Amino acid sequence: MTLALASGAASAQTVPMSQALTPPIVIAHRGASGLRPEHTIASYTLAIEQGADFIEPDLVLTKDDVFVARHENDITGTTDVANHPEFAARRTEKVIDGQKHVGWFTEDFTLAELKTLRAVERLPRLRPDNTKYDGQFEVPTLAEVIALAKKHHVGIYPETKHPSYFAKIGHPMEARLVAELKAAGWSKPSDPVFIQSFEVDNLKRLHGMTGLRLIQLMDADGAPPDGAAPSYAAMATPAGLKAVAAYAYGIGPNKDMIQKGDAAPSTLVADAHAVGLRLHPWTFRAENMFLPPSLRTGTDPAVHGRLTEEIDRFLDLGVDGFFTDFAYIGVEARTAWRAKRKVPG
Numbered sequence: 001m002t003l004a005l006a007s008g009a010a011s012a013q014t015v016p017m018s019q020a021l022t023p024p025i026v027i028a029h030r031g032a033s034g035l036r037p038e039h040t041i042a043s044y045t046l047a048i049e050q051g052a053d054f055i056e057p058d059l060v061l062t063k064d065d066v067f068v069a070r071h072e073n074d075i076t077g078t079t080d081v082a083n084h085p086e087f088a089a090r091r092t093e094k095v096i097d098g099q100k101h102v103g104w105f106t107e108d109f110t111l112a113e114l115k116t117l118r119a120v121e122r123l124p125r126l127r128p129d130n131t132k133y134d135g136q137f138e139v140p141t142l143a144e145v146i147a148l149a150k151k152h153h154v155g156i157y158p159e160t161k162h163p164s165y166f167a168k169i170g171h172p173m174e175a176r177l178v179a180e181l182k183a184a185g186w187s188k189p190s191d192p193v194f195i196q197s198f199e200v201d202n203l204k205r206l207h208g209m210t211g212l213r214l215i216q217l218m219d220a221d222g223a224p225p226d227g228a229a230p231s232y233a234a235m236a237t238p239a240g241l242k243a244v245a246a247y248a249y250g251i252g253p254n255k256d257m258i259q260k261g262d263a264a265p266s267t268l269v270a271d272a273h274a275v276g277l278r279l280h281p282w283t284f285r286a287e288n289m290f291l292p293p294s295l296r297t298g299t300d301p302a303v304h305g306r307l308t309e310e311i312d313r314f315l316d317l318g319v320d321g322f323f324t325d326f327a328y329i330g331v332e333a334r335t336a337w338r339a340k341r342k343v344p345g
């Protein structure tokens with residue numbers, strides 16, 4: 001089966017199309033992070049109200065081994081910690097996955113201490129409207145995210161952040177995460193949970209500990225931080241995907257690995273489906289700076305372009321779901337796509 005690229009693409013091209021293996025899901029990337037500071041109960045709640053199927057908490061550990069939702073263990077840019085003089089002495093320098101960071105880190109705070117902080121918008125220049133919520137919301141725990149998801153009957157899609165780093169400093173993640181999810185009643189492939197990681201051995205360990213579905217994250221460049229594979233590019237080859245299928249349910253590739261801008265799509269969707277892997281690409285954002293040139297509105301990088309059309313392209317290519325900062329746009333795009341392609345809801 002073939003498909004003509006959506007109107008507005010750089011040129012009229014015919015590309016291979018692979019049918020989704022499962023009905024596409026909408027994953028709220030850090031909640032409704034395009035409209036509220038990310039990884040807050042307010043952000044997750046808004047995403048649920050907008051119709052997301054799953055909410056995504058990135059997980060890091062506190063000094064007392066409690067999972068909290070932060071994009072990174074470096075909380076310098078996502079909380080008001082710099083405004084707390086009582087924590088000034090904890091500002092430090094660390095090397096995490098080969099990168100130097102200077103700031104404040106969750107593993108140096110107890111949960112009680114973290115709860116005195118408040119979230120701030122991570123991208124204030126790009127999303128200035130979100131800054132009006134700065135200082136209003138706590139850092140949520142995984143337990144709080146689970147309770148919210150259960151209350152509203154949606155799934156969760158947690159990511160283990162820097163698991164090798166945390167293991168090296170005496171805070172291994174896998175057993176704690178499996179135990180907390182099991183206590184919530186989640187341990188089977190049919191449960192509303194996906195666990196994702198950019199690392200490989202972390203997922204392999206989890207594969208031996210739980211029946212929950214695992215997703216191997218991949219970036220367009222680089223390699224897994226744990227050194228378990230030479231590169232993400234190698235993992236995305238047919239042979240590499242076959243190896244991933246031995247421990248994972250699917251892959252979460254950078255969307256550029258499927259189609260970069262207005263260029264012709266790769267064969268990644270078909271190649272992954274051929275070995276039974278689902279694809280949940282990331283991240284679909286409405287701002288011009290994140291969209292292909294043909295789908296931008298004007299030249300201001302912060303202005304919203306035609307995200308619905310980009311999502312439509314990827315659904316036509318056969319993805320099984322997608323991460324978006326704008327759940328309401330994702331839900332609307334999926335609904336329109338289903339109607340256009342006469343796909344059952």
